[in-house]
Amino acid sequence: MPETLLAPLRRLGGRVVHSVWRLGLATRFFFLTLLYSGTCVRRPHLVVKEIFSAGVLSLIIILVSGLFVGMVLGLQGYETLQTYGSEEALGILVALSLVRELGPVVAALLFASRAGSAMTAEIGLMKATEQISALEMMAVDPIARVVAPRFWGGVISMPLLAALFSAMGIFGGYLVGVVLIGVDEGAFWSQMQAAVDFRDDILNGVIKSVVFGVVVTVIALYEGYDAPPTAEGVSRATTRTVVSSSLAILAWDFVLTSFMFRGV
Amino acid sequence: MTMKKTTLDLWVGLFVAAGLAALLFLALKVGSFSAFEAGKTYTVKASFANIGGLKVRAPVKSAGVVVGRVTDIRFDNTTYEAVVTLSIGNQYKFPTDTSAAIMTSGLLGEQYVALEAGGSEKMLSNGDTLRLTQGAIVLEDLIGKFLYSKAEEGGSGGTQPGLAP
Numbered sequence: 001m002p003e004t005l006l007a008p009l010r011r012l013g014g015r016v017v018h019s020v021w022r023l024g025l026a027t028r029f030f031f032l033t034l035l036y037s038g039t040c041v042r043r044p045h046l047v048v049k050e051i052f053s054a055g056v057l058s059l060i061i062i063l064v065s066g067l068f069v070g071m072v073l074g075l076q077g078y079e080t081l082q083t084y085g086s087e088e089a090l091g092i093l094v095a096l097s098l099v100r101e102l103g104p105v106v107a108a109l110l111f112a113s114r115a116g117s118a119m120t121a122e123i124g125l126m127k128a129t130e131q132i133s134a135l136e137m138m139a140v141d142p143i144a145r146v147v148a149p150r151f152w153g154g155v156i157s158m159p160l161l162a163a164l165f166s167a168m169g170i171f172g173g174y175l176v177g178v179v180l181i182g183v184d185e186g187a188f189w190s191q192m193q194a195a196v197d198f199r200d201d202i203l204n205g206v207i208k209s210v211v212f213g214v215v216v217t218v219i220a221l222y223e224g225y226d227a228p229p230t231a232e233g234v235s236r237a238t239t240r241t242v243v244s245s246s247l248a249i250l251a252w253d254f255v256l257t258s259f260m261f262r263g264v
Numbered sequence: 265m266t267m268k269k270t271t272l273d274l275w276v277g278l279f280v281a282a283g284l285a286a287l288l289f290l291a292l293k294v295g296s297f298s299a300f301e302a303g304k305t306y307t308v309k310a311s312f313a314n315i316g317g318l319k320v321r322a323p324v325k326s327a328g329v330v331v332g333r334v335t336d337i338r339f340d341n342t343t344y345e346a347v348v349t350l351s352i353g354n355q356y357k358f359p360t361d362t363s364a365a366i367m368t369s370g371l372l373g374e375q376y377v378a379l380e381a382g383g384s385e386k387m388l389s390n391g392d393t394l395r396l397t398q399g400a401i402v403l404e405d406l407i408g409k410f411l412y413s414k415a416e417e418g419g420s421g422g423t424q425p426g427l428a429p
Contacts, residue, residue: 048276056279095294160283167286170294189293196295206287 026222029143033151033221036144040152046145050153054115054217058161061110066165069102070094070172077173078181087183091192094173099196099205100261103166105253108212111158112245116220119150120241123224124234132225147225151217158213159206166205204260211256212249219245304354305332306390310364310377311345316400318366318375324350326379331356334377346399350377352388359384363396375400 040047077093123146126132135142170192177183196202220241227237315337324332332352340347352358361382368375382396 045273048273051276051279052272055283056275059279059282099290099294157279160280160286163283163286163290167289167294170290192294193296198291198295202287202290202295 022226025226026218029147029222029225030218032143033148033218036141037148037152039144040148046149047152047156050149051157052153053118054111054150054153055157055161058111058114058157059164061114062107062161062165063168065106065110066103066168067172067175069106069165070098070169070174071176073097073102073169074173074176074181078177078183087177087181088187088191090173090177090183091188092195094177095170095192095196096201098166098169098173099201101253101257103169104162104205104208104212105249107162107165108158108209108216108249109246111154111161111213112216112220112249113242115154115157116216116241116245117238119154119217119220120224120227120238121234123147123150123221124227124229124237127225127227128229128231128234130229147221150221154217154220155210155213158216159209162205162209162212200260204256207260208253208256211252215248215252216245219248305351306354306388307335307349307351308388308390308392308394310348310350310394310397311340311343312348312364312366312397312399313345314399314402315346315348316366316368316375316402318348318377318400322374322376324352324377324379326356326358326381331379348377357387360386360388360392361396362388362394363398364394365398366400368400 073094074090077090078087081087081089081093123132126146132142132146135145174188178185178188223237223241223244224234227233318334318337320334320337322334323330324334332350334348335351336349338347338349339345348364350364358379359382361384363380363382365378365380366375367378388394
């Protein structure tokens with residue numbers, strides 16, 4: 001009887017210890033990546049290649065989603081603002097929600113599922129097919145050669161993608177609000193400019209997207225590097241990347257927002 | 265090999281350029297640099313009996329033009345008044361007998377500090393205090409006073425016809 005009661009507890013404890021252990025490993029992995037980043041400076045084309053696969057290949061999904069998110073914001077915002085006769089504030093609503101929150105967060109979520117999962121699968125497969133061990137055999141450090149360029153490619157791509165997402169979203173809001181519904185164009189832009197501050201809103205949004213870039217790529221690369229070298233292990237690691245980086249993005253977003261926009 | 269590398273480089277270059285252009289668009293078209301940075305402003309203090317809903321970073325306006333920002337709001341425990349620090353752009357000079365009032369833009373709009381220039385020859389300098397202030401008008405008080413006076417009026421008006429017969 002006590003054994004049946006204790007078993008779930010023991011499993012729970014085991015899981016907690018296991019995740020703390022993995023968190024520690026991931027942190028060590030992150031510092032190792034930073035430490036071995038010298039290769040990226042000496043051979044920048046490695047990073048350029050990763051910016052291509054992480055950034056350029058994510059462009060379509062980022063641009064299209066940004067456009068639609070902005071269009072929905074324009075429609076929904078107009079519906080609500082119109083009740084108070086202040087539909088000129090539509091520009092403020094669209095720009096502030098995109099620049100402060102939706103741009104960095106939604107772009108990071110899309111980035112995690114589009115580029116993060118690909119990174120995990122790629123590194124997991126490299127490990128499963130013993131390419132990582134082969135590099136080690138040739139005295140090439142896999143972290144310097146494989147992991148660090150992907151890390152910097154992701155960290156450089158993420159803020160650019162978030163900025164493109166926000167810009168596209170504002171264009172979408174403009175399309176729906178001004179072109180389709182007929183909100184006054186001058187008021188749309190001038191009220192937006194008056195309300196959005198460069199340092200408080202835009203720069204904080206960029207900082208957020210850099211943090212999300214670091215979080216997503218570290219999780220994706222670690223999951224790939226840590227994946228059991230089997231087909232099932234790689235598939236599980238890919239799923240875990242998407243789930244845990246999405247959760248991490250939302251949690252970090254709360255933390256960053258509470259620091260950045262307190263009392264603004 | 266080299267051909268492939270150049271197309272890849274081209275795409276990455278395009279991507280980075282587009283991203284930077286988006287940032288530039290956000291910076292120039294969507295946002296604005298806060299015009300009242302430290303170093304180009306002077307600060308003056310004003311005490312108000314009631315600041316209503318005034319917030320830090322609220323605009324300071326004169327004749328409707330934004331001339332500065334509220335940088336600090338404190339409670340003075342000796343006078344029991346709110347001490348508001350205003351930071352005003354150096355290019356805007358006001359006489360020492362300028363008065364400050366807390367106004368609301370529109371019925372539901374944000375609150376701001378309105379400055380009205382006086383007639384003094386001397387100009388305000390850094391650290392001065394504005395003597396003439398008028399606190400925020402609290403709508404509830406106003407409605408209360410209005411109802412009270414109406415009730416008084418209505419009460420006297422109502423009893424007179426009743427007294428007549």
